[in-house]
Amino acid sequence: MSFSPPGSAPAPELDPHRMPLHVAVIMDGNGRWARRRLLNRLRGHEAGAETVRRIVRASRETGIAYLTLYAFSTENWQRPTTEVTGLMGLLERFLDGEAAGLMENNIRLRTIGQRQRLPAGVRAALERAIEATAANDGMTLILALSYGGRDEIVAMARDLAREAAAGRLDADRIDAHTVAAHLSTAGIPDPDLLIRTSGEMRISNFLLWQIAYAEIFFTDTLWPDFSREEFLSILGAYQRRERRFGRV
Ligand code: IPE
Ligand code: IPE
């Protein structure tokens, strides 16, 4: 990542006191971007990786504390093998290529999702980058890989059932905090802002529990075309929204 110096000065029109603490992004539209250019879908994913660099940098510079990127869903395993293999190879190269930039910019890497399902090479690259960046505290970048909200909720239910059966947990004392503490996002604040590119207006099994009160923005822009300017303009629009959390 060739980041500019990690100054955390927000763009002039943004109020530094009203920045979302956690931004989550459903990065969609790589395939359509490629098709429009008569290119292989993988070229779209490669172009999408450039956008990841751009948005990570913009997030770091504007002082966002947590950025979660939906990179591969539990359902995406059903895509053709060539696409899955290509994506996994791209991911591995991306991780190895970005590790130095993450260090330079004081960014900590984490993941959510079924890490054990990822190919060994990707797992190894992840483990290296996660370990190397563990003490960084400028921003946390969370990659959702083989992630599904329902899968996460099922795993949480199993955990709680096991603890209750073992007598370590009183079922009547389970509350929203107990549930949140058993999700893969335990300790991470819920997203304040959720962005989905490519014009699809759905959640596609992303962070089902955590987005209960997220402000949602949909844009028709395909992920490879998603610019820093549009990202900043969504941050500005977010700051103009009134969040009520069920109150008046
Ligand atoms: C998003 O782009 C990336 C992943 C889901 C891995 P898509 O590959 O879904 O692109 P479209 O939706 O087909 O255009
Ligand atoms: C959601 O995009 C998953 C990711 C961005 C990783 P999809 O392209 O897989 O979602 P659907 O199939 O349009 O719902």
Ligand code: MG
């Ligand atoms: Mg898609």
